[in-house]
Amino acid sequence: MLIVIKKALATLSLLLLPLTFLLAQNDQDFMRSTGKIYVVLAVVLTIFLGIIIYLIRLDRKLTKLEDQIKNHE
Amino acid sequence: MKNWWKILGVLLLLYAFVAGLLIPLKPGLLGVEPTILEAGKPVTLNVEGYNTFLLSQKAGLQAWLVRKDGKLLKPTKLDVTSETQLAVSFNLPPKESAPSVVDTLQLVLDNPQDGHFTRTVFVKQGTDSLATAATATWANEQVQLHESKGLAYPFMINNYESTRNLFYHVPMWFAMFIIGIAAAIVSGIYFYKRDSKHDLRAEALSKMAMTLGLLGLVTGAVWARHTWGEYWSNDPKQVYTAIGLLIYGGYFVLRSSFEDPEKRARVSAAYNIFAISTLFPLLYILPKFAAESSHPGAGSTSTFSTVDVDNTMRMVFYPAILGWTLLALWVADLSYRTARLRDKLLDS
Numbered sequence: 001m002l003i004v005i006k007k008a009l010a011t012l013s014l015l016l017l018p019l020t021f022l023l024a025q026n027d028q029d030f031m032r033s034t035g036k037i038y039v040v041l042a043v044v045l046t047i048f049l050g051i052i053i054y055l056i057r058l059d060r061k062l063t064k065l066e067d068q069i070k071n072h073e
Numbered sequence: 074m075k076n077w078w079k080i081l082g083v084l085l086l087l088y089a090f091v092a093g094l095l096i097p098l099k100p101g102l103l104g105v106e107p108t109i110l111e112a113g114k115p116v117t118l119n120v121e122g123y124n125t126f127l128l129s130q131k132a133g134l135q136a137w138l139v140r141k142d143g144k145l146l147k148p149t150k151l152d153v154t155s156e157t158q159l160a161v162s163f164n165l166p167p168k169e170s171a172p173s174v175v176d177t178l179q180l181v182l183d184n185p186q187d188g189h190f191t192r193t194v195f196v197k198q199g200t201d202s203l204a205t206a207a208t209a210t211w212a213n214e215q216v217q218l219h220e221s222k223g224l225a226y227p228f229m230i231n232n233y234e235s236t237r238n239l240f241y242h243v244p245m246w247f248a249m250f251i252i253g254i255a256a257a258i259v260s261g262i263y264f265y266k267r268d269s270k271h272d273l274r275a276e277a278l279s280k281m282a283m284t285l286g287l288l289g290l291v292t293g294a295v296w297a298r299h300t301w302g303e304y305w306s307n308d309p310k311q312v313y314t315a316i317g318l319l320i321y322g323g324y325f326v327l328r329s330s331f332e333d334p335e336k337r338a339r340v341s342a343a344y345n346i347f348a349i350s351t352l353f354p355l356l357y358i359l360p361k362f363a364a365e366s367s368h369p370g371a372g373s374t375s376t377f378s379t380v381d382v383d384n385t386m387r388m389v390f391y392p393a394i395l396g397w398t399l400l401a402l403w404v405a406d407l408s409y410r411t412a413r414l415r416d417k418l419l420d421s
Contacts, residue, residue, distance in 0.1 A: 003411065007284070007404050041094045048090065052083055055403060059079075062410045069417060 003058065007051065082399025089393035093240035096385065099221050100125040100187035101228030103157075105180055105194065112168035113199040115149070118180060122157040122187070123228065129156065130184035136161045137216065138194070139179045144211035146178075165196065166210060172198040181218075188221035227380040231300055239377055239386060240393045242292045246356070248397040249285035252278050252405065253321070253349040260342035270413060272338035275345060277409035279324055281401050282349075286318045301367045309363035310356065310371050317355040321348045 103121040110116050127134060131153050138146040150162040161180075170176060176196040183189035229236050256278035263271035293311065294304040305311060327344050331337035366372030381387060 044090055
């Protein structure tokens with residue numbers, strides 16, 4: 001359950017972040033805003049990859065535990 | 074290797090983030106001012122574009138006022154001040170319709186790079202018409218309109234850049250449905266096999282479906298705040314979704330009310346199947362019957378697919394659905410394996 005809550009919070013902040021950036025800028029400045037979208041993308045990808053790395057580590061821990069139990073039986 | 078689908082999910086989501094955020098919007102018009110004009114007078118319209126190349130394309134830029142019967146009025150002056158701003162002047166002829174009637178005209182702008190845009194302006198009876206000799210007349214002329222080139226998402230008024238949310242908010246709901254149906258199927262398998270591991274998997278999938286549903290509701294509210302004006306506008310789909318999620322949440326309340334694991338599994342499996350079958354009519358079918366809704370695909374609002382004529386959005390949308398579903402399945406799988414380990418450790 002804790003995993004799910006953490007994931008939910010992380011995903012939520014991930015999803016809200018690019019939205020807040022888009023709202024902060026004005027519709028007028030497209031030329032300048034193109035540069036800033038890369039910042040948004042970089043932030044989003046960092047958070048996303050952070051979550052994925054967490055999931056991979058969790059996955060490996062569980063596999064290790066499962067193998068331990070299987071070997072003991 | 075057996076984890077290929079997890080990697081695929083991550084790759085698809087990376088694609089959805091990169092393509093979803095970097096592909097630009099098609100050129101469009103942010104605004105035209107003024108929109109209410111007086112007949113028989115000269116007028117200068119200030120036009121503001123978005124992602125337009127008005128200055129670079131000045132040579133090929135054309136503008137007209139077009140009447141309902143197709144006749145056009147050519148401008149007297151076309152002044153381009155920047156890539157996104159111009160001022161176009163017309164000498165409006167006197168109205169041919171009754172004084173109380175307000176005519177609608179289309180302001181049409183076109184250049185070879187950006188394609189063409191249209192904006193509606195209204196013409197009311199002028200207070201004192203200038204009898205200028207320079208008054209233009211409506212002409213019958215054929216014009217060449219261009220289409221914008223390049224990979225770009227549709228420019229939608231009011232949505233603007235938030236159109237990109239189509240790749241994040243909507244696919245989460247699709248993922249929720251897929252996971253919820255999977256949970257119901259596994260619940261059905263539990264009835265047949267009576268193995269507690271199916272009950273644990275159904276619970277894990279249901280938890281994921283609930284999480285996705287809550288995330289979808291919150292992200293939808295954030296999107297709504299900046300397009301519909303408020304986080305919660307009692308939009309039919311919003312309300313039905315909240316009801317549906319409350320019903321789905323009952324599954325977890327029900328589970329916690331049982332001590333005996335077998336009874337818990339049996340009763341909650343039945344409830345799970347019921348809960349997911351209420352979600353489909355609530356979220357998908359009932360909103361279509363609503364008289365008024367701001368949600369695309371409900372009430373009188375058309376879906377994004379009607380503007381996505383060249384399928385640029387679909388190209389990112391469908392992979393995003395698969396990506397979110399696979400990621401959600403991964404998390405549900407981890408949740409299941411944890412519960413199973415806990416179960417095994419308690420038994421031993």
